[in-house]
Structure formats: C-alpha cells, structure tokens
Amino acid sequence: MAVKAPPSIRLAAAPQRIASSAIRDLLAVAERPDVISLAGGLPSPAAFPVDAIAEATACLLADDPAGALQYSATAGFAPLRAWVAGRHDADADQVVVTHGSQQALELVVRALVDPGDVIALADPGYVGAVQAFRLAGASLLGVPSDGDGLQVDLLAARLAAGARPALVYVVAELDNPTGTTLSLDRRHALAALADRYGFVILDDDPYSALRWAGEPPVPLRSLTDRVVTLGTTSKVLCPGLRVGWAVAPLELAAQLVVLKQAVDLQTATLTQRIAHRVLARPGFLEPHILRLRATYEAQCAALVTALDAELGGRLLFDLPSGGMFVWARLPGVDTSRLLAAAIDEGTAFVPGAAFAVTPGPTDTLRLSFATASPEDLAEAATRLARALNHPNLRH
Amino acid sequence: MAVKAPPSIRLAAAPQRIASSAIRDLLAVAERPDVISLAGGLPSPAAFPVDAIAEATACLLADDPAGALQYSATAGFAPLRAWVAGRHDADADQVVVTHGSQQALELVVRALVDPGDVIALADPGYVGAVQAFRLAGASLLGVPSDGDGLQVDLLAARLAAGARPALVYVVAELDNPTGTTLSLDRRHALAALADRYGFVILDDDPYSALRWAGEPPVPLRSLTDRVVTLGTTSKVLCPGLRVGWAVAPLELAAQLVVLKQAVDLQTATLTQRIAHRVLARPGFLEPHILRLRATYEAQCAALVTALDAELGGRLLFDLPSGGMFVWARLPGVDTSRLLAAAIDEGTAFVPGAAFAVTPGPTDTLRLSFATASPEDLAEAATRLARALNHPNLRH
Numbered sequence: 001m002a003v004k005a006p007p008s009i010r011l012a013a014a015p016q017r018i019a020s021s022a023i024r025d026l027l028a029v030a031e032r033p034d035v036i037s038l039a040g041g042l043p044s045p046a047a048f049p050v051d052a053i054a055e056a057t058a059c060l061l062a063d064d065p066a067g068a069l070q071y072s073a074t075a076g077f078a079p080l081r082a083w084v085a086g087r088h089d090a091d092a093d094q095v096v097v098t099h100g101s102q103q104a105l106e107l108v109v110r111a112l113v114d115p116g117d118v119i120a121l122a123d124p125g126y127v128g129a130v131q132a133f134r135l136a137g138a139s140l141l142g143v144p145s146d147g148d149g150l151q152v153d154l155l156a157a158r159l160a161a162g163a164r165p166a167l168v169y170v171v172a173e174l175d176n177p178t179g180t181t182l183s184l185d186r187r188h189a190l191a192a193l194a195d196r197y198g199f200v201i202l203d204d205d206p207y208s209a210l211r212w213a214g215e216p217p218v219p220l221r222s223l224t225d226r227v228v229t230l231g232t233t234s235k236v237l238c239p240g241l242r243v244g245w246a247v248a249p250l251e252l253a254a255q256l257v258v259l260k261q262a263v264d265l266q267t268a269t270l271t272q273r274i275a276h277r278v279l280a281r282p283g284f285l286e287p288h289i290l291r292l293r294a295t296y297e298a299q300c301a302a303l304v305t306a307l308d309a310e311l312g313g314r315l316l317f318d319l320p321s322g323g324m325f326v327w328a329r330l331p332g333v334d335t336s337r338l339l340a341a342a343i344d345e346g347t348a349f350v351p352g353a354a355f356a357v358t359p360g361p362t363d364t365l366r367l368s369f370a371t372a373s374p375e376d377l378a379e380a381a382t383r384l385a386r387a388l389n390h391p392n393l394r395h
Numbered sequence: 396m397a398v399k400a401p402p403s404i405r406l407a408a409a410p411q412r413i414a415s416s417a418i419r420d421l422l423a424v425a426e427r428p429d430v431i432s433l434a435g436g437l438p439s440p441a442a443f444p445v446d447a448i449a450e451a452t453a454c455l456l457a458d459d460p461a462g463a464l465q466y467s468a469t470a471g472f473a474p475l476r477a478w479v480a481g482r483h484d485a486d487a488d489q490v491v492v493t494h495g496s497q498q499a500l501e502l503v504v505r506a507l508v509d510p511g512d513v514i515a516l517a518d519p520g521y522v523g524a525v526q527a528f529r530l531a532g533a534s535l536l537g538v539p540s541d542g543d544g545l546q547v548d549l550l551a552a553r554l555a556a557g558a559r560p561a562l563v564y565v566v567a568e569l570d571n572p573t574g575t576t577l578s579l580d581r582r583h584a585l586a587a588l589a590d591r592y593g594f595v596i597l598d599d600d601p602y603s604a605l606r607w608a609g610e611p612p613v614p615l616r617s618l619t620d621r622v623v624t625l626g627t628t629s630k631v632l633c634p635g636l637r638v639g640w641a642v643a644p645l646e647l648a649a650q651l652v653v654l655k656q657a658v659d660l661q662t663a664t665l666t667q668r669i670a671h672r673v674l675a676r677p678g679f680l681e682p683h684i685l686r687l688r689a690t691y692e693a694q695c696a697a698l699v700t701a702l703d704a705e706l707g708g709r710l711l712f713d714l715p716s717g718g719m720f721v722w723a724r725l726p727g728v729d730t731s732r733l734l735a736a737a738i739d740e741g742t743a744f745v746p747g748a749a750f751a752v753t754p755g756p757t758d759t760l761r762l763s764f765a766t767a768s769p770e771d772l773a774e775a776a777t778r779l780a781r782a783l784n785h786p787n788l789r790h
Contacts, residue, residue: 242660262413
C-alpha cells in the first residue's frame with residue numbers, strides 16, 4: 001500500500017483554546033537525568049504508604065474480587081463518599097468521587113461555565129486550573145494576591161464595577177504556587193461576596209494535610225453554601241491512584257454525576273476501594289499525616305538552608321507553612337530567561353510566568369523541595385547561583 | 396447556625412443537554428434483589444482474571460512502588476502504548492491511554508465537534524456514546540442499520556444531499572445493541588466516504604475479543620487514515636481498572652493528549668501498569684480470550700435455549716456471533732411498556748427506545764446473557780413470557 005498523505009482533520013474550538021507552552025517545552029528538556037529539577041509537582045515517593053496500599057489491594061482481591069473489579073456507581077464507592085462527607089461535615093450525597101481532583105475541577109467548570117463566562121482567580125494561579133478554564137472558553141479575571149492570599153477587596157472592586165464571574169477559584173490552604181493561606185477576614189469577605197453576587201467558590205484543597213506551621217482558618221464551606229470543595233488522595237497517599245472528589249451543594253453534585261456518566265462512566269472501582277480501605281483503616285491516617293508533615297518540613301528546611309547559603313540576599317521568599325514549594329523572587333531578574341541558563345547549569349524551576357493569568361515577564365519562581373535529596377537540593381542551589389551569574393538575565 | 400436556603404446555581408448549557416431518562420429511572424428499580432435483570436451491561440465477573448491481576452499488582456508494588464504510584468505521562472504508560480500499537484499495526488505515538496474507552500470517545504468528540512456539528516451513527520446506537528454526543532451539543536444524524544450493520548448507502552445518500560458530519564460513529568465489530576458486524580463492502584464504502592467528505596470515523600471496539608462465530612472483516616483503520624479506533628480492557632480483563640485507549644492519526648493523538656492533560660492530567664498509573672503487566676504476560680492473553688469466548692458462548696446458548704422454549708415464535712432474533720447481548724424484536728409490542736410489566740414479574744431488559752437516536756416506540760429489546768446463571772436466565776425467560784401476557788402492551 002502506498003503511503004498516504006496524513007489526513008487534514010478540522011479541530012473543534014475547544015482544543016484550540018489550549019496549547020503546549022514555551023515554558024512547558026523548556027521544562028520537558030529539564031527531565032534530562034543530569035538536571036536536578038526543582039520544577040516538578042511530584043510528591044515524595046518516600047512518603048507513599050506502599051505497604052498499606054499493597055495490603056489493602058491484596059485483601060480486596062482476595063475478599064471480593066468481583067466487587068473490586070466490576071463496574072460501579074458513577075457517583076463513587078459509597079463508603080468512600082461517606083468517609084469524605086464525614087471529613088467535611090457534609091452529606092454523602094454531596095460527594096462525587098472523581099478521577100483525581102483535576103477531573104472534579106473540570107466537571108465543575110463544565111457544569112457552570114459557558115464560553116465567554118468569567119472565572120476569577122488569584123494571579124499567579126495553578127496552571128492545571130487555568131488550562132481547564134481556558135478549555136471551557138472562560139474569560140479569566142486575574143486578581144492579585146499577597147501574603148494573605150487572593151486580595152478579596154480587589155475582587156470586590158471588580159464586582160462593584162460590574163464583573164460577574166460564574167466561578168471564583170481559590171486554593172485557600174497553602175496555595176500553589178504562592179504557598180499562602182487565605183486569611184480568616186478574607187474568607188468571610190469572599191463568602192459574603194458569593195452570597196451577594198451569586199457566584200460559586202471553587203475551593204481546591206490538595207495541600208491542607210501538608211501543613212506543619214500555623215493554624216488553618218475555618219473552611220470556606222462553613223461560611224456559605226455556595227462552595228465546592230475539591231480534595232484528592234494524591235498528596236496524602238499517592239498520585240498514581242487518581243482518586244479525588246468534589247463536595248458540592250446537593251443539586252450541583254447531582255449534575256456532576258450526570259456529567260461524569262457521559263464523560264467516563266465512573267472512577268476506577270479498584271483504586272477507589274484501595275483508597276478507601278487505606279484512608280479508613282483504624283489508626284492509619286493521623287500518624288501517617290504526621291510523618292508526611294515531618295518529611296516535607298525537613299525537605300523544606302534543607303532547601304531553605306541551601307538557598308540562604310548560596311543566594312542569601314538575592315532570592316527573597318517567605319518561609320512555607322506547608323506544601324511542597326518555595327515561592328520566591330529574584331528582584332530585577334526575568335526568571336523565564338533564567339530558566340534556560342539554569343538548565344545549562346543542570347537545574348530547573350518553574351518561572352513565575354508559567355503561572356501568570358495575565359502574561360508578562362516576572363521575577364518570581366517556584367522551587368519544589370518535595371522529591372530531591374538534601375544533597376541534591378544543596379547542589380541545585382549552587383547551580384542556580386551559577387546560572388544567576390550568566391549575562392543578559394535582566395528584564 | 397440556621398439552615399440556609401439552598402443556593403440557586405445557574406447551570407451552563409452543557410449539563411442541560413443531557414438528563415436522566417425515564418427508562419434509566421425504571422432500570423434503577425430493576426436493581427432490586429428480587430429482579431433477575433438482563434438489562435445490565437456488566438461483563439461476567441467469573442471471567443475476570445483475578446489471580447493474574449492480584450499477582451501483577453503485588454509484583455508492581457514490590458518491584459517499583461514509586462513508579463507504580465507516582466504521577467506519570469499524560470499520553471499513558473509507554474509499554475502499554477507500545478503494546479496497543481502492536482495490536483493495531485500503529486505507531487506508539489498514535490496511542491493515547493484513557494480512563495476507559497468512554498473517556499477516549501469523549502475526548503475525540505471534544506477535539507472534533509463544536510456545538511451544532513453533525514455526528515452520524517447507527518440508529519439504534521450505544522447510549523453512552525449518544526450521551527457524550529449530546530453533551531457536546533452535536534446534532535445527531537441517525538442512520539438505520541440491518542444485519543450487516545450501519546446502512547452505508549443511506550449515509551451516502553445523506554452526504555450527497557448535503558449532510559457534513561464531523562464524525563461518523565460505528566461499533567463495527569459486534570455492535571451494541573444490535574450485535575451486528577459491519578460487512579466488508581460497507582467498510583470499504585464507509586472508508587471511501589470518509590476520504591471523500593473529510594469526516595473522521597470513530598470505530599468503538601469493546602467487543603471484538605468476544606467473538607466466537609464468524610470471521611471479522613479487515614479493520615476500518617486499514618482502509619483509510621481517517622479512523623480513530625477505541626479499545627478497552629473492560630471486557631477482556633475487567634471494567635474496574637478503567638483502562639482504555641484511542642488509536643488516532645498522529646496529529647489528532649497529540650491533540651487528545653493536550654485535552655487529556657486539561658481534563659484529568661493522566662490515567663491512573665497503577666491501573667495502567669496492572670493492565671499492561673497482565674496483557675503482556677507471556678502465554679496469558681490468547682488462552683484467556685479463548686476461555687472468555689467459551690464462557691460467553693455457553694451463556695448465550697443458555698439464554699437462547701430458554702427464550703426459544705418460553706417465547707419461541709413470538710420473540711425474533713439473530714443468533715449472536717459474540718458479545719454479551721441478544722438483540723430481539725417482539726412484533727407489535729411496545730417494549731418500553733413491557734419493561735414495567737417485566738419488572739412486576741421480576742425480570743428486566745433494556746427496551747429498544749433507550750438506544751433510539753430518533754425517539755419513538757419500538758418493538759425491540761436488548762437482553763444480556765453475560766452475568767446471570769443459566770438457571771436464572773431460564774427463570775428470566777419464564778418471567779418475560781408471563782409479562783407478555785399482561786394487557787395493554789401493544790403500540
């Protein structure tokens with residue numbers, strides 16, 4: 001058979017709204033084995049509860065293989081829904097189990113956002129959320145944030161001036177990338193705005209279990225009914241199960257189930273049951289979370305010590321209270337240009353521009369301390385300092 | 396805290412395009428334990444390769460727990476992509492691993508179909524596909540089918556008259572619900588139409604491994620480059636892993652990966668690796684498939700024998716060549732109305748109206764032989780015969 005010309009296939013509008021970015025292409029290069037990358041968003045595999053997962057899986061497949069491997073309910077495994085509901089003071093019918101919390105986010109967007117609708121979010125913001133919002137054809141309203149999270153007074157001003165978002169997206173606990181926690185006052189103010197203007201608050205919460213300093217304020221969902229809370233097992237157990245959830249107002253939860261049915265029928269029966277069995281195992285979760293926190297706190301300390309030693313005075317950052325990242329500034333440096341130099345020196349980070357809702361050069365960067373060894377974290381800091389000595393990095 | 400009124404949340408257009416149906420509500424009733432339901436689409440749990448899955452999982456978690464439980468590539472586990480590519484005479488870069496083939500279907504629709512675009516498909520057709528098409532706001536063009544599958548000449552006439560579908564959906568092997576296989580002539584004709592009019596053929600193939608009679612014609616993807624083939628482990632291994640795939644033209648595969656990233660980042664690392672380890676295990680798959688076919692063939696024979704004994708002459712159907720279903724007619728009977736009577740008698744089926752692309756009463760029904768015991772299949776046939784004696788079932 002002769003080789004045919006590849007078919008020219010017309011794309012719909014949706015995929016044309018999102019694309020691979022220059023930064024993502026550059027970060028793909030950083031996956032070379034000689035690069036100590038602090039760019040990733042991977043949790044520490046040393047903290048995965050492998051034995052608990054292996055034991056749970058073996059028990060499930062021995063005790064009820066048909067149940068663990070068959071099709072199951074679109075809304076999710078009922079005991080897992082009940083477990084999540086119990087952690088959120090919610091009704092099990094409000095819980096929809098999803099294939100990771102990214103899917104939960106995307107389903108909420110499909111339920112609530114038409115092309116052209118406005119979604120407000122902190123700028124900088126989580127790249128995965130921004131991609132899902134762009135895919136939906138949303139118009140993004142970036143709101144600056146500071147050490148207390150999204151500046152709700154600035155959002156209020158935009159609302160007063162006529163902005164009418166369908167959705168306001170926040171990572172209220174240990175934001176990605178900035179690491180900030182939305183203050184109590186701002187939570188009250190945001191909840192009041194939701195009730196007044198009728199938008200839904202999408203509170204994405206992957207990191208709250210990884211807090212080792214400070215006290216979390218009351219959850220947004222206790223302040224208004226107009227909240228969808230997203231959760232995941234990715235940082236508490238491991239990402240490879242892809243088990244997350246949305247806790248939503250009842251009628252919205254029912255819509256998410258209808259959407260989920262059309263989109264992929266259900267989340268994997270096996271991984272849901274594994275997750276539930278591990279999470280609900282008596283005596284497991286609380287000590288496991290304490291170990292996780294200690295692990296990440298020590299990793300963070302190793303990176304911070306190395307950064308202070310190598311870049312003290314030039315690199316500015318607040319000490320993280322939890323999570324996986326240091327969010328920092330290099331005043332006067334275009335960190336997108338620094339990245340290429342850093343990769344040349346054998347390290348990598350995510351430049352702030354990757355998180356920018358409103359594009360433009362920035363002097364910010366995100367450094368992950370989650371996966372590299374303390375020695376590699378120190379070496380990465382040394383390489384980063386070397387990269388900073390390259391010429392032509394200014395704005 | 397006082398009980399607040401539930402928030403009134405404005406839904407986007409997408410979720411309003413799909414809804415729970417009256418038939419689905421009735422079938423939910425059929426899940427009562429006293430009902431022998433032949434309505435489900437569940438594969439037989441007796442055929443799940445439980446030992447192979449348990450052993451694969453234990454090995455994965457012992458040998459490379461970090462690899463099995465960490466985030467992984469959006470396009471899928473490379474060895475699984477290569478395995479799928481090998482089965483389809485394709486390049487591994489053409490393969491995108493998805494969370495079940497329903498997600499593959501939905502991603503293809505998002506890549507190619509804008510609201511208002513036309514999707515052509517056999518009428519009756521697979522409910523899950525129809526839901527995904529409606530969610531996308533597609534305009535559905537139902538094309539009648541007969542014993543040789545979708546009547547491609549009727550599609551050609553619609554194309555000649557100006558119809559311009561973005562996508563033509565077929566289940567070319569052992570169609571659900573009708574059980575038919577698209578004939579070789581029609582495959583050639585359909586491929587030629589795709590090349591002429593520029594549509595993409597979406598060839599959904601969950602059942603081909605379950606064929607025990609007849610020879611499959613050449614795959615559509617060998618006749619034109621404008622084909623996306625969907626596959627799944629759900630019927631060959633088990634549904635609870637949620638591992639499926641699309642094999643697509645290269646540039647479309649790349650788009651599916653970008654969409655997949657925005658939608659849920661990746662398919663579960665653990666279930667992909669389990670699926671690959673079981674599928675690629677030397678000496679496993681071919682004998683396993685032979686056992687599967689023998690199981691389903693025997694189950695089919697049990698149902699057919701019972702139907703002939705209880706309903707011979709009234710219920711008309713072709714003997715299935717594979718798959719999980721008998722597709723039948725009860726001339727003169729409105730099977731949607733029969734369903735309520737059948738549930739009263741303690742059995743259930745899916746009335747043809749549930750699969751209708753163009754709504755209306757039908758005398759068709761789908762009976763699953765996959766999961767009930769031979770005794771229960773016989774009892775279900777007896778109950779169905781009793782239900783037929785209820786008054787008021789005519790059109």
